[in-house]
Amino acid sequence: MYKLIDFIERHKYGIIITLMIHVAVFVYFQLATYEEAVLYEAWDFRGKNVESPDDIQITPDQIQTPQEHELFQPQEEVSSFVKNENDKRIRSFDKEIQYTSSTADAESIEDEFNKAAREEIMGNKAEQQKESGNNDDVETDKEKESENNDKGTSGSNEAVGGQTMVSYRLDNRHPLNHNDWYVRNPGYTCGNVNGVVKVLIEVAQSGDVVDAKVLDAQTQNATPCMLERAREYALKSRFNYDGSASKKQQGIITYRFVFRN
Numbered sequence: 001m002y003k004l005i006d007f008i009e010r011h012k013y014g015i016i017i018t019l020m021i022h023v024a025v026f027v028y029f030q031l032a033t034y035e036e037a038v039l040y041e042a043w044d045f046r047g048k049n050v051e052s053p054d055d056i057q058i059t060p061d062q063i064q065t066p067q068e069h070e071l072f073q074p075q076e077e078v079s080s081f082v083k084n085e086n087d088k089r090i091r092s093f094d095k096e097i098q099y100t101s102s103t104a105d106a107e108s109i110e111d112e113f114n115k116a117a118r119e120e121i122m123g124n125k126a127e128q129q130k131e132s133g134n135n136d137d138v139e140t141d142k143e144k145e146s147e148n149n150d151k152g153t154s155g156s157n158e159a160v161g162g163q164t165m166v167s168y169r170l171d172n173r174h175p176l177n178h179n180d181w182y183v184r185n186p187g188y189t190c191g192n193v194n195g196v197v198k199v200l201i202e203v204a205q206s207g208d209v210v211d212a213k214v215l216d217a218q219t220q221n222a223t224p225c226m227l228e229r230a231r232e233y234a235l236k237s238r239f240n241y242d243g244s245a246s247k248k249q250q251g252i253i254t255y256r257f258v259f260r261n
Helices: 002-010 012-032 067-073 112-132 134-153 222-236
Strands: 078-084 090-092 158-160 163-169 195-203 209-214 249-257
Touching: 002 012, 078 158, 195 222, 209 222, 222 249
Parallel strands: 078 163, 090 158
Antiparallel strands: 163 249, 195 209, 195 249
16 A cells, blocks of 8 residues: 555656646547537428419529520521631522532532642643743643633622521632532531530641641530530531642631521
8 A cells, every 4th residue: 555655656747747638638539529519490391382472583693694695596597508708709698599608610610639730730831831932832821721710610699698507717718629518517416505616627738627626715605515516527527629728727617506496
């Protein structure tokens, strides 16, 4: 008994400090794990059949803006034609005309690649004749070539007016063989919402689209389906061969997706 008392007397400060530490740790964990009780009011079954009031308040952010209304229900009619935005012809809104984006008749135009090859041959021939001093023959050949080209091309006098589901801007180029089928229309393929997607394209001298990037800043109300379809169809587009064009000429194709009832 005396030994225990003597032990406590010699280590009393250590025992006191140990007890204080244990008490502090206990209090800390009690406070850290404390959760305040949340009281829920019981549901009053007596009001379950009460109709909602008619004077519901509508906040400004719930009101559809004119821009949103135009996207979902466009007031202006959108036609399914392909429009060349650089076309200088008079715009017409006559629904009975079968418009094309270029002035040439697809059935009477010859293959663009063969035409370009012939022009290259004529250019080489002109260089040879210049070296031999036959400049008169060179001018005569060029005049005949120009006359043949003029005879082989014809087209409508008017271009489509208003909004179209597909439009493009590509300087001095047109769809392959002047056939708008080479700039296809995905406008009905993405469900029940309207949207506009603009795609930046790069076109090689051959007329093939080698790259296509969506212009997010100029795209409106586009769904993932619209973005995917627009890029897919842009890469399928083909334009005429132009040996004088840059190796990667840039242009823009605009796709308007329309909900068809």
